Structures are given as structure tokens and as C-alpha cells.
Amino acid sequence: MSADHYTRLEQARGSHPSRQMLAAVARALRLTSDERDHLFHLAGEEPSRDRPATEHVRPGLLLVLDRLVDIPAQVVSDRGDILAQNAMAKALTGDASARPPAERNVVWRFFTDPSARELFPVEEHDNAARTAVADLRATLARRPDDARLAKLVSELRARSEEFSALWDTHHVAVRRADTKRFLHPAVGPLELDCEVLLSPEHDQRLVVYTARPGSESHERLELLRVVGLQDLTRG
Incomplete structure (x- = not known):
């Protein structure tokens, strides 16, 4: 995911990436649980509640x-x-x-x-x-x-x-x-x-x-x- 794509996502613009891509971005950026949940919400996805450990x-x-x-x-x-x-x-x-x-x-x-x-x-x-x-x-x-x-x-x-x-x-x-x-x-x-x-x-x-x-x-x-x-x- 490019920096421009991520910026558009933060601004609730553009296409929405897959859940797998969102999880990968969260890992790469070392987001906290709250930040990760926010990222999922921006992409129109419900954060997964049963898989935090993996x-x-x-x-x-x-x-x-x-x-x-x-x-x-x-x-x-x-x-x-x-x-x-x-x-x-x-x-x-x-x-x-x-x-x-x-x-x-x-x-x-x-x-x-x-x-x-x-x-x-x-x-x-x-x-x-x-x-x-x-x-x-x-x-x-x-x-x-x-x-x-x-x-x-x-x-x-x-x-x-x-x-x-x-x-x-x-x-x-x-x-x-x-x-x-x-x-x-x-x-x-x-x-x-x-x-x-x-x-x-x-x-x-x-x-x-x-x-x-x-x-x-x-x-x-x-x-x-x-x-x-x-x-x-x-x-």
C-alpha cells in the first residue's frame, strides 16, 4: 500500500483494501490496538475481536x-x-x-x-x-x-x-x-x-x-x- 493510498484511506477517500492488507499495514506501522481498530473503521471494516493475538x-x-x-x-x-x-x-x-x-x-x-x-x-x-x-x-x-x-x-x-x-x-x-x-x-x-x-x-x-x-x-x-x-x- 502506497503512502498516497494510506493518506486517502485516512481521509475516508478512495478504494478500500482487504482485511489482510489492513492487518499487514497495522503490523508494519506497529499501531496500537485502538489505532488498528480506527484503521479498520476508516476502511469500512469491523475490527476483528477474536484474533488479536495472531x-x-x-x-x-x-x-x-x-x-x-x-x-x-x-x-x-x-x-x-x-x-x-x-x-x-x-x-x-x-x-x-x-x-x-x-x-x-x-x-x-x-x-x-x-x-x-x-x-x-x-x-x-x-x-x-x-x-x-x-x-x-x-x-x-x-x-x-x-x-x-x-x-x-x-x-x-x-x-x-x-x-x-x-x-x-x-x-x-x-x-x-x-x-x-x-x-x-x-x-x-x-x-x-x-x-x-x-x-x-x-x-x-x-x-x-x-x-x-x-x-x-x-x-x-x-x-x-x-x-x-x-x-x-x-x-
Whole structure:
């Protein structure tokens, strides 16, 4: 969308772009939720109320993400959709933007794609599965009318017996700080502290991974800055 087209839109003149184009403009300009809603109204569209976490990364979280250059960090919706990653996060867990939209959801991939678990030690799988399901159930408790979330749960239950069994335990817990272990193919094992910063509405999280200074994982994380970022550049 050109600057002239956007100006005409602000003045309620000219043709109206699609909802997808409006969402893309809102992301590019890092509009607040109120500004985004106003943009939709100018275009004669009703702002979507059930998809804030997947259409629009909150400006405050994106601002912090932009400044985290030496540690892995990513913005994830409370549904599990990866919304934005810095270069270090892409080097650690892979570039989510290169995957089909459905596969950018970390819960979906964990329960439907065996290769997604290869990044973690086998002994971590059970706890990771329980944590993911409990967190998703907590999200559904906050937004019981979220049709997209209900669809995700329904499809996961149909695809994964493990997910379905864990869902039936009715355990609820919001994902918080934790220690995560990775098996990175380039730099080897990593033990990282995972910190989670929640947005005010709790619908988006900034997830940050750090290693204790002086530890072997800290050295390997430094190596990942070189090896991983070079791989991304070549890719």
C-alpha cells in the first residue's frame, strides 16, 4: 500500500483494501490496538475481536524484542502461535516464518510433528507436553468463546491421543518462568532459563532465553550467535 493510498484511506477517500492488507499495514506501522481498530473503521471494516493475538504484535513487546540482539527471544500468542522472532531465536528453534501458518503454532507442532521434539531431550517430553496443554486450557478458560482456539483444541484431540488424554486431566496453569534444555544440532546441549513477560491482556508473551554467565551453555549460546546467524545469512 502506497503512502498516497494510506493518506486517502485516512481521509475516508478512495478504494478500500482487504482485511489482510489492513492487518499487514497495522503490523508494519506497529499501531496500537485502538489505532488498528480506527484503521479498520476508516476502511469500512469491523475490527476483528477474536484474533488479536495472531494479527497484531503489541508494539511494546515488539519494541523490546528489537533491542534483544544477543539472546534468543520471540513473541508467542497465548494460543501458541509464534508471532515474531529475533535472529537468535530463529537460530535456536528455527525460522517460524518459513513454515506454513498452521505449523507456526508450537503446540500443534509438538503434538503432530515428531521432528519438533528432536530439539529437546526425550526425558523432557512428558513435562513439556503437560505444560503446553495446561497453558492452552488456561487460555480457553479466559476466552471460552474463542472459535479459533476451540478449533485448535478439537483438531489436536483428533490428531493426538497424547494431547487428548492430557486435555481430559483438566489441569490448568499459565506458562511462567522455567528452565528448558535443548539439543541443538550445531552447538550441542543447552540449558537455558526461560523468562516469560505477559502482555497486560495476557494474550501475548515475550519469551526470552538466557544462560548463566560462565556456564557451558553460556559459551554455546555465544557460539550460536556466530554459527546460527551465519547459517541464517547464507539461507
